[in-house]
Amino acid sequence: MITILIIDDHPLVTDGIKTMLQHEAHLQVCKTARTGREALVFLEQQPVDVILLDISLPDIDGLALCQQIRLTNKTSRIIGVTSANDAGIITQLLHRGGNGYLLKNMEREELIHAINRVLDGHVYLSKEANEKVLQQYRSLDSALHQMPVLTRREKEILVLLSDGMTGPQIAEKLFLSTYTIETHRKNLLQKFSVNNTALLLKAARDYRILN
Amino acid sequence: MITILIIDDHPLVTDGIKTMLQHEAHLQVCKTARTGREALVFLEQQPVDVILLDISLPDIDGLALCQQIRLTNKTSRIIGVTSANDAGIITQLLHRGGNGYLLKNMEREELIHAINRVLDGHVYLSKEANEKVLQQYRSLDSALHQMPVLTRREKEILVLLSDGMTGPQIAEKLFLSTYTIETHRKNLLQKFSVNNTALLLKAARDYRILN
DNA sequence: CGAAAAATACCTGAATGCCGGTAGGGACCA
């Protein structure tokens, strides 16, 4: 018996999914939660095999919830469900421990197929969703995703920042003025279009400039 | 007829793949390239349906090459092939326009299945590769050394910090006082024995609490 | 050589982070 948890605040959606699954004897929806908190409390007492998570919840950040579920729940398979077909969400979801991605206008067969796939250890992405990702690259703004070109000094300082060193500490280590370090940091922030060091390091990892 | 380009600098690998595909009448390997440059030059003159790209090339960054191919080549399906089974590479590959991910120790059937899937508009990830991602989370159970025990609130705030949010921003999002957020941050810093947020996030990743 | 890029350094003001506390209320449990 495969247990399923549905997280969505629209009864219409949860009912629809339950209906889709009602003739599958081995699939049992053991709980529907309307909020992230409700889901987390439930999961603490009773883990499930598959979690269908509405990412487009208005009151809570679905992506953060996915990551949070993953923190304490290593074996569950999480499938993100959304109506908003935002391309960036997919890689985000995988980043945060998701195993699949479905659109709300899915067919019954696709839902069941997706559940089987993720239980089998695969990642399942809906065809429509994947098309959106490809469109991202087809569109012109892919130039925006261009990897920033960093100078030697900038890379050096980026690494030291990722080691958690502060500006003054780096300055001392490299026998430079603190002003100089801050100038380099400023240029790094600008090149990555971010506004704090945590985001800078995150972006640098995304671009595989940092580990 | 489906045309295939293989990019790999090991003849052993390219030959192996060609052998796997030789009895498939509709699949034709029309070119093997040993360098990224060679592949790009070829693609300018003759686009192909499927590209099998060795990501673990020593002389060139395979992920960057994937992105570069995608910039000028919108319809080709790109499948990353690697022996190094680094979990982080998968989402990177998708982020840069890849459509699939295979390990070099794949079976013939899996290769053909993957080609069919990506041509069908899906994303294909090898089961083994996906398992690695999941292992990241499972390894927590056998947990390493003294991993700090975090409360629910602390985990939540840790995730938001890793998104680059500042204290005041998190406070606003969670309808809490800035003081409260800073208290939680303070406790997190103490639990991980670090003295700034960059090191906190680094440590949390080391403990596989964050991605 | 000459231009462009990179590296260095400085400044100010505002915002945020870090460190050392303290402290009340609620939940859980022996």
Added chain:
DNA sequence: TGGTCCCTACCGGCATTCAGGTATTTTTCG
């Protein structure tokens, strides 16, 4: 019913970062 967490909130003070600049020197390269 008393102890122990957890969550919440507050304070002062100092350090650091961020966001705007400007400006000089050194390096790189056609």
